[in-house]
Amino acid sequence: MDSRRGSRFVIDPKIRQVGFVPAGCESENPNASSAVAAIANVDVNPTSDSPSPVMIPPRLADPLPRAAPLPVPSPPPRKHTSVEIPLQGSYNPTDSVLGTSPPFSPASNGRYAGVPSSEGPDLSPSFVSRASSAMEGMSLREDHLGSPSASRFATVGEYAMFKQQQPQQPATAVTKVYASSLPQEPVQSFAPVGKEDSSKPLKERTTKAERRAKQEADREAKRIAKESAGAKVVEGEARASSNVVGKASRAQSQKKDSASEKRLSAVEKASEKEKKKEIPAPRMQFDDQSRVAKAKKRALIEQTETKHRVELFRHLPQFVYGAQLPSLEAKFFHDDAMHPHPAVYQVGLQYLTGDITGGNARCIAMLSAFKELIKDYCTPRERTLIRDLTARVNNNVSFLTTCRPLCISMGNAIRFLKTRIAKLQLTLSESDAKSLIIAEIDRFMQEKINYADNEITKLAVTKIKDGDVILTYGSSCVVETIILHAFSLGKKFRVVIVDSRPKLEGKGLLRRLLGRGISCTYSHINAVTYIIQEVNKVFLGASSILSNGTVYSRVGSASVAMVANAFHVPVMICCETYKFHERVQLDSICFNELGDPDALVKIPGRKGLSELEGWSQSSHLKLLNLMYDVMPADYVSMIITELGMVPPTSVPVILREYRKDPILENFATFGKDSNPIKFFRASLEYYRAC
């Protein structure tokens, strides 16, 4: 672990530059605006692990000194203020107090009571959890710790506790300055919480002994706080035990605050619960060794992780490809309770070996397998269908995930299935419930995939004119149907298929188009800048479109789109709305999929090339076979969905409206009485109206 930390130190700044930082932002100008300072701070901070502003869960009591950013916008670190202030005291509290600056302690922000930080060796996890639970009511405003010593606080809650006592301390001058400077600060910013301050002077000011003393005092105070929260006693004891300056006053303040704290925490807990529901399930970070070890125990497949992983992509799953299949095959005939359904098993195998690829195909295969599962399902005794079936589905989904990470569209489909199961009426008989869910799955496939594809085809065909030269990248089944349909309508156009190693998916498309007699040009992505000059439209498929308009698709698509954009060729993305996702992603690092690195080594038709052979023996060489990349919305001229042709900025609108789709809701509530065909027709009309 230590070695990893060391290397992280070097590499992490690069991440920031890729993902977030506009050029020139890495300067550590102390007088820069707070936003820049925040970024700069991120930049310098060697411990912050992931650049993602979204969806990375905080880890409580994480032994690694890494701060996980929160999914919520959190207040910016106030680095600049710490510079403004003449620092004289032994310890400089850098933030406001809950009570003194109400506008900056929004309860809703305190979603996470604990923020990982490096803890002293004497801080046991139990202590941490105690601290965080005691301080749940406290706000998370203390995101920016005043000195490196702050890293000793196990949780922000604890730290906040400490802060709370500051006004009564002799060093309050500092705090006041803060309080006054607070209102000018922007509240919304994607700054990771729990950063250590990197400013040098501060570091030197507090000695180790002082920090230790502070910590001791703080812990003591916290204990008191907890006690006083339960029953307002033990001040005397607190005083007696205190041996640090300012203890007494602190204890008094404790008494005052504890009541209001309690009230706050009750409110907050409720809102917290609500919010937690909305947070998507945290995705596993594969550089977290303890979690990986845990997951391994659960997994059906024995997976050995590849040794040479590219540093930036360590958080993504990457396994030795050869090892997975045999272990899975060996367990083919096993049957225990955890064993996935045969149909699911088969689909999993097909995912693993790449027999099924493509977002739609994978999704349909998965849903068909789940249909089989539900058909064969019977509720065990003394269990309810809704719960047991959800558990079963979860089990099977996790099996599929081990075979190959799910794509976003599959995630959406699973979510759909699970909500349908959860919404089943308890009064339904088992067979009715099963047939209802099967009908729902059928409808999803029919409506969201099949019908959507038809509709996209119809819309997109209108964009193809005689004499067009259409460029497409890789092999997208929607784009293929569009081209074939346009051809069958008698339009005269030419297709340029751009392909790339190692998958060479475009070959299949080329074959099918040639089989129809469409004139094609086949080229590799290296030549895209040349070939783009003769192209006047670019049609691309997508794995997913995110709510900021970012298109997540096969690696290489972004480059094609960028080149097309540079040459002022319109880029049209064909994507069904069920592939849309609320997530915001700014880079292709936080979420991606790693392919088989060996695929890069093998070059078809050239057996003589053996430079990379035995690459795994070399410790200096690491191969990266990324599967997806992210195309910024700027490059996208239009997104063609079944709901119409929209600009990328409309994605959040569709997401929002799609959620409260009246037809979907109706269908769900109508239950078994409703006729799927009737609803399909209704939805057709609805979509036409759109």
Next chain:
Amino acid sequence: MGQQMNFQVVLLAGGVSKQLFPLVSKELPKALLPLGNKPLLSYTLEQLESSNLKSIIVVVAGEDVAEQIRAWISGAYDDRLSVESVTVAEDAGTADALRAVASRLTAEHILVISGDLVCDIPLGAIAATHCRKKASMTALLCALQVAGTSDGSSGSTGKEKAKQQSSNDVIGLDPSHEFLTFMASAARIDKQLQIQRSIVRAFGRVELHTDLVDDHLYVFKRTILQEVLEGCPGIRSIKEELVPYLIRSQLRSNPTIQSKPLTENGGEQFERKIAPNQLVKSPLEQASLLGAQANNMKCCAYIVNKDRYCARVNSVQSFIDVNQDVAGERAVHLTGYDISRSNNVIHPTSKLGYKSTVGPHCMLGEGSEMGDKCSIKRSVVGRHCRIGSGVKIMNSVVMDHVTIDDGCIVQGSVICNNAHLQERVTLKDCQVGAAYIVSGEHQGEALAKRDKN
């Protein structure tokens, strides 16, 4: 079980094999032939059991044989396996055997395994390949094992090689080594081999292998199997007729059944309105292969890894070879015996005389006694054998209760139960039948009582 994954197992235990005469007889059917001092069938049954396939249909040729096998199985596997045995006529072919059980088959996939297969291939892997490819048939192919490559090889190796050269199957594979494109069994090949142009056209490129052996382990899709068995009553053998028939029918595109290109639709019920057409002639190699995949009939191959053991006992020579392998480190794990440091298996109750040596790849059964100055190399000796002084046994199999008197030299031979070798007998490449008394010098003979056959 196995039903969980929708599989059913048919084990073809055979009857009295003609190739193994005089080793086998009505009293000792092929399935119960001792291999490494365990019945041959136990290897297959144990493999099935370890794969969690516990309900098995055993097809046996001949009433008497069936009775014996049934008795043995119920004794040895009573509590572990649920075995259903079916008897067919003695001269029935393998496909006939399948036809006899066709009505009992209910699962989606049928695993057909031959009783003389000794291998440690995970059956799940073959089944998984079959499922993954949605194949209608999957066959197990094994690289040809060149017999006796190691040190102690005798003159038999050369002969064996020559025999193999003449009797190799020709197996055609597509470039990805996943699909079977052609198969002609050795028995049916004349001097010339004709391959239709349509095969090459459909698959783009076909590799013909003579270094692969079809190991009589197949997975069939039940519907197709039953259809073919019913529709073509002329098919008698699985390997020689049924499998080539299925492979040929891959090319016949069936217009009534809609094509299902995997990468496009995945699910069955979705018919894209513009279905990619099949079997397009194109300059790209991969292309036409995919076209063939679009056909509903697919025959896959599972090629055994080199590090796995896989052998069939279908001749006297292979019987000796497999016995040697089973006694050595190569395949001893199949028997469940512990191997000694000198790479052999010696039962603790056996007695070795003064200056007697037992070399590597040897097995000495329970209660066998050896005189002084004996030497056993690469041989398996059964239970309760009495071996006199100065006997040399090399590359041979000696079954149970055999008496070998002083000064015998046995080389490359099989000596069956209760046989008696008198003093100073020299045997080379001989097979001695059960309870036969040998005297004198013999080479390359089958010595057995002439009561039957």
